[in-house]
Amino acid sequence: MTRPRRRHPALEGIDVEALAAFRSGLRRRYTDDEILTELRASAERLGRSPTMREFAADPDATVHPQTVIEHFGTWNAAKRAAGLQPRRFISRDELLTQLRELGDELGRAPTVRDIEARRGRMASKSLIWHTFGSLAAALKEAGFDVPIGEERLERAIADGAVLARELGHLPKMAEWKDARSRDPKLLSEWQVYRMVDVQPGAWSAFQYLVRERLHEEGVSVAQDGALAL
Template sequence: MERDEFPTLVEFQDEFGSWYRTLWRAGFTPNGPPSYWTKVDIEAALAALGDVPDDPPVTGDLQQNAVYPSLSVVHDRFESWEAALEAAGYETPVRPTQKWTADRLLDDLNELGDSLGRKPKAVDVAHDADMAAPRTYDHVFGSWNAALKEAGFSATPVGTPREYSDEELISELRSIAAEIDRRPRMTDVEEDDESPSPSVFRDRFGTWPAALAAADIEPKFERAPQYTESDLLDALRTLAERVDRPPSIGDLREFDDLPAPVTYYRRFESFTEALERSGLNSKT
């Protein structure tokens, strides 16, 4: 095949959904994970982990290599682990729509609370493959706090609320940065039971980047993630689910695991156009 006859990257992405999925379908193992996990990419990764439709992978298999998504990422995109497996083409013994009744969700929440010895956090649920994803609780009960109330827990934050000084918050960020040897993300703080929630840092310093700047944690030079148009639109849909409405540019700045606002302005005529292309409408 002549070089000018070889398909372009865009053509591969249009045909297979993403370059990551293209590599798996061609029998190659990607060198690293995609810059943003779409459902298509997760399905491709899960399909690569198993051998036959009736022998799906287990959650522990995700830890084999960094090219696979974490369980929390899977739960963020799908209703449950079983739903993700089903989307990847595996035969699951129980359909998610038949499994997650309100009673089952509450029973699971109480059992988790008993095993933890405290009120569960959404992140605890996200890391438990035997439970429905946090978004399922939001869908069934209206919100995570509403689910906690139904299960008999108080809706206040876990632990005794306390005031943190600027120095304590800065020290906490520096400690996390030293432990993980990189610039902390909000998800790093969420997964640390000993740390204040990300909202505490945002409320005190204005934004997450401002909190990092106050702690003198400078971003290391990294190659900018290469997002496809599909990645960008999927990220907006994910953001809409998180804020439960059509998102704004301000919402996008609050989450450091999503593309930066400037990326949308470079790829679309306006942010409004990006919302419309993603099936969202800022006026509804």
């Protein structure tokens, strides 16, 4: 039975209405007109409608981009209100820069979930897919060590052999899932399952491939999947 997560005592004591009033007060530090004036001034300095990243890098802008989004819902909605043309097209280089900066923030290659969690702060996953064909291809072009195509299965088999040595037997799906929770660079168990695409029994087919790799490395694997190390 999973224990309910205990909240910090300070969180338990928060007055919901007082918190809402506090947040509202913070938002009132800038009026909508003040924010729109900031956007127009930044566009004039830049010579074009600013992206959120360009606005954040503008040393003369005093409003944070997140404040703009909180007031207007989205970055482009704010720019339209300011009479500025939203920049519908982001260059390939700009997309790659966004991915690299997100990777620096995370300390690893970004995932789809990471991108979706930053909706409004960076390009959409659909634009990345449209531009590069897949997130994996985009990440590889951005300089991340991300296998694509046949490389993905090859990497998964190699990772499976390493995990099998750690476990002393061929990895089960639940064990792979647990390993990935410790090492997010691993593919998910379902990515591996779908990639093998041998039905029925895709995971056992993957275990077979791992066993063959171990045999190549001189490791004997018993019928029940145990390794003779």
